Each structure stands twice: as structure tokens, then as C-alpha cells.
Amino acid sequence: MTATTVSADAFVSALHAYGVRKVTGVPCGHxxxxxxxFDEAGLLTPxxxxxxALSIEAGWELAGQTSVVLxxxxxxxxxxxxxxxxxxxYRIPVLVVMTMRGWPDPEEDEPQHAAMGTSTVGMLETYDVPYAVLGESTLEDSLARAAEARSHDRPFFLLVPRGAIGRADTATAVAAEPVAGRLxxxxxxxxxxxxxxxxxxxxxxxYLSRQAHHERDRPGTFYMQGSMGHASAIGIGLATAGPSRRVVVLDGxxxxxxxxxxxxxIGASGAENLVHIVVDNGCYESTGCQTTTTGAMDWAALGHGLGYRSVLTCEDPAELAGTLRTALGTPGPVFCALTVVPTPGEVHPRATASTGPLDIVKRFxxxxxxxxxDGS
Ligand SMILES: Cc1ncc(C[n+]2csc(CCOP(=O)(O)OP(=O)(O)O)c2C)c(N)n1
Structure with missing residues (x-):
């Protein structure tokens, strides 16, 4: 099911007609x-x-505002x-629009999507949550069923196969920032x-995993393709299991x-051998450069506030090598925030395109x- 069945405009108009006035979620390229x-209309809270996201939507619903999670x-x-x-x-009638990775055929997607792809529908059925699959059901029928669920204070999930909703004409206009002289x-x-x-x-x-693989593939790199947000947890596990070895986490x-x-x-662990590097491009570049909320953040204050022993920041290419050398040579836990401009045109193959997950684990x-x- 790859054909576009609903344009992005038609989809947004239909949700508006349904009553949606606020939108939250975590982006997916699809x-x-x-x-x-929704972002351009000022309705979006990332x-x-x-x-x-589901809890933000619950708050909106408690305030009487119809909303959706993407x-x-x-x-x-x-x-x-x-x-x-x-x-x-609490019988809060939320609406969730969820794209389906690893489904209907997990073989056609990345390995990290297989288990969830084959179990999502079964889990919804286990929880007795009503759902429709866009394409099997028209958007109109799906939203009619969502309204029916809503009238009984029930949640509703609209499952979206790959390619079932079109792109916005403006979607690629993001992040055309000049890169000359910038990190x-x-x-x-x-x-x-x-x-x-x-x-x-x-x-x-x-993209950060892909870039690391592209620059220099090495057995001592664990390419974590799924489990978004947990690279630093794996890192602190490694660092505290083998304190003699330095562990570096490359995070988005x-x-x-x-x-x-x-x-x-990490801050509380006091792990001297941990270096946590965050590459802040201000967006979810891997799914289309949708804005994150880092624009309002102070990385140095955050690193100190979390209890890291050393905190470094860098946004100047001329200072990059020195900053990294200091980060790698200073007792940790080290927090190092690198502010970069997005480069969405630079995309490399995933590590698993050449080395399967089991081999990544074995050599690591x-x-x-x-x-x-033998880290290298
Ligand atoms: C739990 C979960 N939610 C959403 C996704 C989809 N996803 C994959 S990569 C990505 C963006 C990651 O953003 P960031 O960490 O800022 O790195 P960047 O892509 O900007 O390099 C998202 C949202 C996912 N893989 N897992």
C-alpha cells in the first residue's frame, strides 16, 4: 500500500472539520x-x-479542546x-494518528520496526481500543468512527500506512540555511x-548514526537504530560496567x-569515563527537519543543572577539534553540546544496510x- 490516497491539505481540512484545534506529537517522515x-497554522505543540504527547492531548481534552496526536x-x-x-x-476521548512502520510486511522495513509493526494492531485489540486503517477505510468513514468512539468517551487510533498521506508543498522549504563557516x-x-x-x-x-558509519565504521561503535532517546542510557550502562574504558555517546x-x-x-553517577555529546540542529532532521524545542534552551545551564562534572559547548568550526579533545580528555561525566545548522541533503546508508544488528552486537x-x- 504505497499509493498516496489523501493529500496533506485534504487530511488537515478533514481533521479541522472534525473539530481539531490543537495538535501535538513526535514527527514521522510519513x-x-x-x-x-499544522505548524504553519500555529496549531502545533511538539x-x-x-x-x-498523549498526556498533553488529555489536558486539552479536559479543557474541552478537541485535538490530535501525530x-x-x-x-x-x-x-x-x-x-x-x-x-x-478516565475515559478521555483522544484521537491518535499513527503511521505504521514494519507493517504490513516487516521484511520491507528496517529491523528495529519489525516487532512493533507486527504487534501494534494486536496491542490495540488487547486494550479494546477502536481503530481504523487509512486505505482500508476512507478518511471520511474513519473520522465518522472516531466521532462515534468520542461520543462514548473512547479513544480512537487512525493507523496510516506508508504513503497514504501526501507531502505538503512547503515541506522541503525548511532548513535552507547557509552552511558556509558554520558547524x-x-x-x-x-x-x-x-x-x-x-x-x-x-x-x-x-542521521547521526548513519553519519558516524559513513565517516568511519568501527567495531567499537554501537549503532542504536531504534529505541530513540536511550543512547545515553546504554552509555551509562557501559560506562559503569567497565569503568576503565572511556564511553562516548553521540546524541541528537x-x-x-x-x-x-x-x-x-548520568550526573548523579559521577561516571568519570562517560562523555555525552549532543548535536543540536534545532530539529528532527531525520524525519524532515521538524522544529524541536531547543531554541528556548540553555545547554550549558542544563548540563550543569543535571550534575555533569564538565560542560562544554561549541558552535564554531574553528573551535571544534579543541572542544572534542578537551571533552575526550577531561574526567566525566562530560556534557558537550555542539550547535550545528541542519544539512538535510547529506544522507548516508544505515549501518544495518551493510552490517546486521546481530553482527553489530557481536563485534561490539x-x-x-x-x-x-580494539575500539577502532
Ligand atoms: C520513539 C520514536 N519516536 C519517533 C521516531 C521517529 N524518528 C526517527 S529519527 C527521529 C528524529 C531524531 O531527532 P534528533 O535526535 O534531533 O536527531 P536528528 O534527526 O536531528 O539528527 C524521529 C522522530 C522513532 N524512531 N522512535
Whole structure:
């Protein structure tokens, strides 16, 4: 099911006619069209996680405002908690529009989507949550069923197969910022990879993992393609399991914000061997450069506030190598925020295109084994 069945404009108009006046969620490339249009209309509040999005929507509903969550089923796990313990027992009639990765055929998608792709529908049925699949059901019929569920104070999920909703004409206009003289993801990642020796590296979901693989594939890099926001948690696990080995986490701003609490775990751990690098491009670049909420943030204050021992920031290419050397050579936990301009045109293959997840784990375990100095 790849044909576009509904244009982004028609989709947004239909939700408006349904009564939607506020929108939240975490972006998916397959919802980039409606996301852009809702954003341009000033209706969008980006959420840090899908669970937060569902809870924001619950708040709007409690205030009498009809609203919608836009998300991808990779984030279904994040919203199951407020779905089962807030929305269902309190009978709050939320509407969720969720794209379906790893479905209907998990073989046609990335490995990290397979388990959720094959279980999303079953989980909704287990919780007795009404849903419709766009394409199997027209948008009009789906929203009529959503309205019916709403009249009984029930939630409703509209499941969106890949390509079922079109892109917005304006969707690619984002992030056309000039890059000359500015720090970018390719510059930041290539400089980091050039500095690494035997450190273990954990790279976050999306373009940052791809860039690290492109710049320098190495056994001591764990390419974390799913589990968005958990690279730093894996990092603190590694760092506290083998304190003699330096561990570097390469994070995105959207991913770090999704599970920001881990920053406090890291700060409290006092792990001297952990270096946490966040590449802040101000957006979810991997899904179409939808704006994150970092524009209003102070990274240095955040790093200190979370309890990291050393805090570094850099946005000048001329200072990049020095900043990274200091980060890698200073007792941790180190927090290092690199502010970059997006480069959405620079996209490289995923690590799993050439090395499967099991091989990534096998060679990483060998590199991480006590006594091994083979990070590279
Ligand atoms: C739980 C979850 N929600 C949503 C996604 C879809 N997704 C994949 S990459 C990505 C953007 C990551 O943004 P950021 O960490 O800022 O890194 P960037 O893409 O900007 O390099 C999103 C939203 C996902 N993989 N998992």
C-alpha cells in the first residue's frame, strides 16, 4: 500500500472539520505533510515523547479542546503507559494518528520496526481500543468512527500506512540555511570520529548514526537504530560496567529531550569515563527537519543543572577539534553540546544496510570485552 490516497491539505481540512484545534506529537517522515501544515497554522505543540504527547492531548481534552496526536508506531511503546493508565480508566476521548512502520510486511522495513509493526494492531485489540486503517477505510468513514468512539468517551487510533498521506508543498522549504563557516553534522561527526582511539561509542537513532558509519565504521561503535532517546542510557550502562574504558555517546537534540531524565542519572553517577555529546540542529532532521524545542534552551545551564562534572559547548568550526579533545580528555561525566545548522541533503546508508544488528552486537561485544583495546 504505497499509493498516496489523501493529500496533506485534504487530511488537515478533514481533521479541522472534525473539530481539531490543537495538535501535538513526535514527527514521522510519513506525516511530514500534515505536520508542516499544522505548524504553519500555529496549531502545533511538539512533544518530547509520544507519552507526553498523549498526556498533553488529555489536558486539552479536559479543557474541552478537541485535538490530535501525530506519531509513528515506533513511539507506541512510549504512549502505552498513559493510554492504559490515564486515557482508558478516565475515559478521555483522544484521537491518535499513527503511521505504521514494519507493517504490513516487516521484511520491507528496517529491523528495529519489525516487532512493533507486527504487534501494534494486536496491542490495540488487547486494550479494546477502536481503530481504523487509512486505505482500508476512507478518511471520511474513519473520522465518522472516531466521532462515534468520542461520543462514548473512547479513544480512537487512525493507523496510516506508508504513503497514504501526501507531502505538503512547503515541506522541503525548511532548513535552507547557509552552511558556509558554520558547524554542521558532517563536520562535527567527522571530527569526532577522527579523534576516537579505543573509546566505545554509542550513536543515536537517525542521521547521526548513519553519519558516524559513513565517516568511519568501527567495531567499537554501537549503532542504536531504534529505541530513540536511550543512547545515553546504554552509555551509562557501559560506562559503569567497565569503568576503565572511556564511553562516548553521540546524541541528537530530539532524542536527548525524549528521555531527558537519563541526564540526571548520568550526573548523579559521577561516571568519570562517560562523555555525552549532543548535536543540536534545532530539529528532527531525520524525519524532515521538524522544529524541536531547543531554541528556548540553555545547554550549558542544563548540563550543569543535571550534575555533569564538565560542560562544554561549541558552535564554531574553528573551535571544534579543541572542544572534542578537551571533552575526550577531561574526567566525566562530560556534557558537550555542539550547535550545528541542519544539512538535510547529506544522507548516508544505515549501518544495518551493510552490517546486521546481530553482527553489530557481536563485534561490539568483542571490542568492549575487558582487556580489549580494539575500539577502532
Ligand atoms: C520513539 C520514536 N519516536 C519517533 C521516531 C521517529 N524518528 C526517527 S529519527 C527521529 C528524529 C531524531 O531527532 P534528533 O535526535 O534531533 O536527531 P536528528 O534527526 O536531528 O539528527 C524521529 C522522530 C522513532 N524512531 N522512535
Amino acid at each position: 506525516l511530514a505533510g500534515p505536520w508542516t501544515l 512533544a518530547a515523547s509520544e507519552g507526553a 506519531c509513528q508506531n515506533s513511539g507506541f511503546g512510549n504512549l502505552v503507559n498513559p493510554l492504559t493508565s490515564l486515557v482508558l480508566p 554542521t553534522r558532517p563536520l562535527a561527526v567527522s571530527a569526532l570520529m577522527a579523534e576516537l582511539t579505543d573509546e566505545l561509542l554509542v550513536t543515536t537513532t537517525g 537534540d530530539g532524542a536527548f529531550l525524549m528521555h531527558l531524565g537519563t541526564g540526571s542519572t 561485544r568483542q571490542a568492549a570485552a575487558p582487556g580489549s583495546l
